[in-house]
Amino acid sequence: MSTSAFKTTRRQLLQSAAAGAALSAITHPAWAQSAPAVPLDEYEPTYFSAQEWAFILAATARLIPSEGDGPGAIEARVPVFIDLQLAGDFGIAADWYMDGPHDPAAPAQLGYQSPLNPAEVYRAAIAELDDWCSEEHGAPFAELEAETQNAVLTALENGELTLSSTQGASFFGLLLQNTKEGYFADPKYGGNHGMAAWVHIGFPGARASFLEWVGIERAYPLGPVSIAGERA
């Protein structure tokens, strides 16, 4: 985004603030893009350590690569989303029943049974996986070739590579689910930057009013809006 666009945005914001609280709900500035964000390599994670952050940047970039049409996980700032989720209620399993006894060997169909919360699962899994990569491939995951990274993720996904430190939790399952969440969730959670993932698939975001388009077999013409009122 250019600096001049940023200035316009600031000015519009001030104007709408001046217009008063009652109006502000309906007179959101028509942002061309979201406000500029800290580059990912300068971002200071809330939950992750530097090594974990390097892993997350690398792994999510394989799960949703930048090549091809549409944003990758990096452009969508999925790593920021995951960092903030793990620092919040989701990370600490605030809503989950976590009392023991735990049976990490339980059938997967009986659901999450690990004693670790998601934040702990990420921490343990990344450490174990980086150790494994260093032993097998001579470097931590983030420093491997894309092809090798893909092979490691595939092995994790199909169970050829298992992590004992997660005590039964599927780290790959969590990572993939959180990556897709960060790609498609409202930008207020730090991912889906500029609503680019919504533009990619044609989802109009938080518009939530379509009575005039029921039964119409043409593509809906309007682009997405976010909960904060941004447009793309």
Place this chain on the structure above:
Amino acid sequence: MATTAKKKDVVIVGLGWTGSILGMELCEEGLEVLALERGPDRDTVPDFKYPDVADELKYAIRYGFMQRPRNSTLTIRRTLEETALPYRSLGSFLPGDGVGGAGVHWNGHTWRPMAEELRLRSYVEETFGAEIIPEEMTLQDWGVDYAELEPYFDRFEKVAGIAGQAGNINGEVVEGGNPFEAPRSGDFPMPPLPQTVDALMFAEAARAMGYHPFPRPAANASQAYTNPYGMQLGPCNFCGFCERFGCLNYSKSSPQTCVMAALKRKPNFEYKVNSEVLRVELARDGRTATGVTYVTAEGEEVFQPADLVILAAYQLHNVHLMLLSGIGQPYDPITGEGVMGKNYAYQMNGGTSLFFKDVEFNPFVGAGSNGMVIDDFAINQIDFAAEGFIGGSYISSGTTNGQPIRSMRLPPDTPGWGGDWKKATKEWYGHSMSIGSHGSNMAYRDTYLDLDPTYQDRFGRPLLRMTFNWKPNDIRMTQFMKSKIEPIAESMNPDIMASGYKADGAMYDVRPYQTTHNVGGAIMGTDPTSSALNRYLQSWDVHNVFVMGANAFPQNIQYNPTGVVGALAYWSAEAIRTQYLPNPRPLI
């Protein structure tokens, strides 16, 4: 030591659909009514207002309006031999929490059952012979028949404001409705919703094959409407954020939009939120309840005396509270004796996805209950003896939401991640639809609820334990639906098609969402040795306890439950008002 509160005539446990209805009906008798709700207060504003509620992550993925397992959950096992483990995070079903209960975040498919379903054992015995009933299947009649309940279906549909097309009015078949439904005394209160592209395509294909498509009965208003309590609904705008969300538009029928504001105005009504009932207290002889004990938000225990206790806490919690309170003899799956917890059942669903490169479905244009349905393979249309199963399904198509995290339907050979996944999301997001079957599920000797021997809740009470698995009868039923749906789908010439139906050996998986249509466990019936409640939803054992909800179903119907849950609540309320209050006693 609990403090004792001032006595009330009636205490209601839970303030969802049934709790709010009973509150209204019993206040009209002039009784002093107190409702205790364990969750927070909720109303359209501020809790469901635009744009904040249009947040898929918060409400659909992190379950913002649902019960938190940390506060309340159960354990689950599939067989008597398996060790039950806690349902630690939500998946298969999503019980509600807070004022409105699951009535806030439901979809609103509002059905009447088939007349045959309410007397299923008798129907099967009379039509096909008792010998076709599998030995382990604990099939029962409900003890109330359709004609008796008809006025109460009508009442619930008018209060909730249901949009639909009648198919049978007083025995006359009406064009465009469901020709196989039981007779209605009148039309729906509102005309049907308009239909989305997928529903229209499905209806056309089904009609061409000689089936009888009709619009799904919807608790999403199709026009401005005022209900008998004076509550107003406005037309649904197909916002695409219905199921798992509260309605931003006063269009979805819920306790908030249909009952609560009228109820709050009654001077003899009071409700307390963040007040979780721990148990029903019984008199020394165990024949009557003296009230309930609950915990306040501050953690204080309070004994609330009352003459009449209404359990309206949702199926699972009603059964849990009854087991914890010692109401009724717990069921034993080995001997088959006892009634509390008996006959738990669920819902057997399947579906076929269709992908069309050139059709624009705009999947975000959706209402909770939009859709077209056929009932040509309903329970009263199938020869159970010939097909080798007992049950049936409705078959439907219609978009209810196209939120991209949870509704990203992709062709079966698409990888789960990587460049090809990203490409497929663009190619297919707006270009697929599905046809689903929504079917009955029978109860069996070993599908039941009891108290868990190991796990406890935050109050130190044993968790409820569910024993449930899919059975061959119901798997045959869903495979039969597959054989009917696939030809319809093929006739539509999709580019790609993929089916998902339970097959032989399928085990219950608690992870993917299926339905919040948990039924049974405190079932109604004609005999105290085989049911926990009599035909008026009164406990056989403790006559001043009446129990609302789908726990009363002896096995599950092929439809979504709330139409029946609502009608039974009015039926029971009428019995309380006209028979019980003048002379409190066991009504049977």
